[in-house]
Structures are given as structure tokens and as C-alpha cells.
Amino acid sequence: MGRWRNGFGTLVVHGHGGTKATVPLEIATSYRARAKGLLGRDGLEGAILLSPANGIHTFRMRIPIDVAYLDRRLTVIAVRTMRPGRLGRPRLRSRHVLEAEAGAMATWGMKASTRVTIEVE
Numbered sequence: 848m849g850r851w852r853n854g855f856g857t858l859v860v861h862g863h864g865g866t867k868a869t870v871p872l873e874i875a876t877s878y879r880a881r882a883k884g885l886l887g888r889d890g891l892e893g894a895i896l897l898s899p900a901n902g903i904h905t906f907r908m909r910i911p912i913d914v915a916y917l918d919r920r921l922t923v924i925a926v927r928t929m930r931p932g933r934l935g936r937p938r939l940r941s942r943h944v945l946e947a948e949a950g951a952m953a954t955w956g957m958k959a960s961t962r963v964t965i966e967v968e
Contacts (some may be wrong), residue, residue, distance in 0.1 A: 858968040862956030894947040902937030905929045911949035916941040923961045
């Protein structure tokens with residue numbers, strides 16, 4: 848866990864009550880890939896994982912996004928929706944950050960205490 852490389856995979860959201868959502872995932876682990884994140888994009892199918900990361904910003908972003916902070920066990924600490932031009936508060940226990948288009952995480956059933964797994968292609 849946590850030893851990924853830049854690339855693609857699948858995010859599996861293990862919802863409460865046994866539900867499961869699978870989502871296309873982009874993985875950004877290098878400094879350059881994490882710094883770029885969703886900057887300059889008009890949308891995203893699925894999610895992007897920034898690792899390691901404990902906070903983000905939405906300066907120069909074109910769209911509002913959902914942000915999920917994950918601990919080292921890939922349990923969601925918090926989920927926030929952020930408009931462009933904002934600075935997110937770093938989370939002390941966060942080791943990874945997931946970003947998606949605003950509203951997407953609610954449809955996947957992602958909220959605090961949700962567990963996720965990452966399947967690498």
C-alpha cells in the first residue's frame with residue numbers, strides 16, 4: 848500500500864452496507880504529476896490519487912472538485928467540495944488525497960470512515 852507509480856488503475860470504494868463502486872483512477876506520485884493534478888482540465892472521468900499528499904489547493908483550476916483525504920490504511924478521513932481558487936487545510940493524518948469532479952464522491956458513497964482500495968493496471 849502506498850508504493851504506487853504514475854499511471855492508471857481502479858479505485859474501489861467499499862461503501863457502508865456492503866456496496867462497492869469501481870472508478871477509473873489516475874495515479875500521480877511524482878512531484879511533477881502531483882503538482883499538475885487537475886490544473887488546466889475541464890473535467891475528469893473518475894478520480895486522481897495524489898500520493899504522498901496531505902493537502903491541496905484549487906488555484907488555476909477550472910472546475911469545482913471533491914477532495915477526499917486518506918490515511919495510511921486508505922480510510923477516508925474527510926471529504927470536502929472545493930471551488931476554484933481555494934487553499935485546502937492540510938490534514939495531519941492524511942497520507943494520500945483523492946480528487947474528482949464535484950458531486951462524484953457522493954454518488955460513489957464516499958464519506959468519512961469509508962475504506963477504499965487501489966488496483967493498479
